[in-house]
Amino acid sequence: MSVLINPKINSLLETTSRSFYPTLKYLPKKIRGQIGLLYLLARVADTIADSKHGETEVLLDLLEQYNDVAQGRSTTLPDFTELASIQANEHEAKLLRNVEDVVEGLKDYGEGDQQRILTCLDVIIGGQVLDLQRFGIANEGGKISSLTNDEELDDYTFRVAGCVGVFWTEMSLAHLMKLPPEEEKVFREKGIRFGKALQMINILRDIPEDLRFGRCYIPSERLSQHELKPEDLMDETNLESFRPVYDAYLDLTNEHLDAAIDYIRMIPEKQFRLKASTMLPVLIGQRTVTLLRTGNILNSDERIKVTRDEMKSYARKLLRALFIPGGVRRLLEKNKTV
Numbered sequence: 001m002s003v004l005i006n007p008k009i010n011s012l013l014e015t016t017s018r019s020f021y022p023t024l025k026y027l028p029k030k031i032r033g034q035i036g037l038l039y040l041l042a043r044v045a046d047t048i049a050d051s052k053h054g055e056t057e058v059l060l061d062l063l064e065q066y067n068d069v070a071q072g073r074s075t076t077l078p079d080f081t082e083l084a085s086i087q088a089n090e091h092e093a094k095l096l097r098n099v100e101d102v103v104e105g106l107k108d109y110g111e112g113d114q115q116r117i118l119t120c121l122d123v124i125i126g127g128q129v130l131d132l133q134r135f136g137i138a139n140e141g142g143k144i145s146s147l148t149n150d151e152e153l154d155d156y157t158f159r160v161a162g163c164v165g166v167f168w169t170e171m172s173l174a175h176l177m178k179l180p181p182e183e184e185k186v187f188r189e190k191g192i193r194f195g196k197a198l199q200m201i202n203i204l205r206d207i208p209e210d211l212r213f214g215r216c217y218i219p220s221e222r223l224s225q226h227e228l229k230p231e232d233l234m235d236e237t238n239l240e241s242f243r244p245v246y247d248a249y250l251d252l253t254n255e256h257l258d259a260a261i262d263y264i265r266m267i268p269e270k271q272f273r274l275k276a277s278t279m280l281p282v283l284i285g286q287r288t289v290t291l292l293r294t295g296n297i298l299n300s301d302e303r304i305k306v307t308r309d310e311m312k313s314y315a316r317k318l319l320r321a322l323f324i325p326g327g328v329r330r331l332l333e334k335n336k337t338v
Helices: 007-016 020-024 029-049 056-070 081-085 090-097 099-108 111-135 150-175 181-205 207-212 220-224 230-234 236-265 272-294 308-322 327-335
Strands: none
Touching: 007 020, 007 029, 007 090, 007 099, 020 029, 020 272, 029 056, 029 090, 029 099, 029 111, 029 150, 056 099, 056 111, 081 090, 090 099, 099 111, 111 150, 150 181, 181 207, 181 236, 181 272, 207 230, 220 230, 220 236, 230 236, 236 272, 236 327, 272 308, 272 327, 308 327
């Protein structure tokens, strides 16, 4: 698959994303490269922010310098050699060693697309900066800090994922489809909720790992209503007490996924590639929520996720559904209860 005109960037995309890369192949060529490039630019920032060694201030400085170069405010990239050397994930280490190539990829696109990419990247990095300032570096076994309330959680999910929904929407409207102004507004709002849904799934799936590194994205106000503290979530025997809080956030996630389905319905039928690329993450998201409903999500040894075989199965089902009248609707409805 030719995602970007630069084969090196294409290779970086394929190796750094287990779940996103398969979605890219469904995207129309007019926006495939731009979305792939934003993913890599954001993944660089994410790798910096999630590094588990060093000092918080050093990581904040690296993020700022990296963003300044991407945004065109500077021409001097920081030296990522040391940070790359301590990455446990070899693909993320390779990404850090090739940041210059990723940033150079911006030049392959026009001014409008560059601005859309960079606006979204700026919001994402702003969220990562807030995350580091709030939690500090991800040190294993350290003190656990948490978000305070649902407003902070909603702001976080927008900054790291909801803004991607805005970007995806703007790219679609600029290159692939037109809607009346009043429908554009709804389309953008649904796109934001689409992005938030996917981030909520990440948060609700990764609780044990986040806790291990001192981060709790479940707001303390919600926990205290059930006489729980963030530290209590490290004990899987507290699952029954935590389940009402957790289920409420799963319900919210499903509401966001319903908005994502509305978003898909607003895409014109002739844009079947765009529909397919948006449907796949929804199908995987629905399945993940179902698994999270029944699994012991406080057990660090029981990481819940959709398997590669299931992903391939969804891809096959999706292709069939796209060519059967009413197939998309039936697939989405059936998948909510599987």
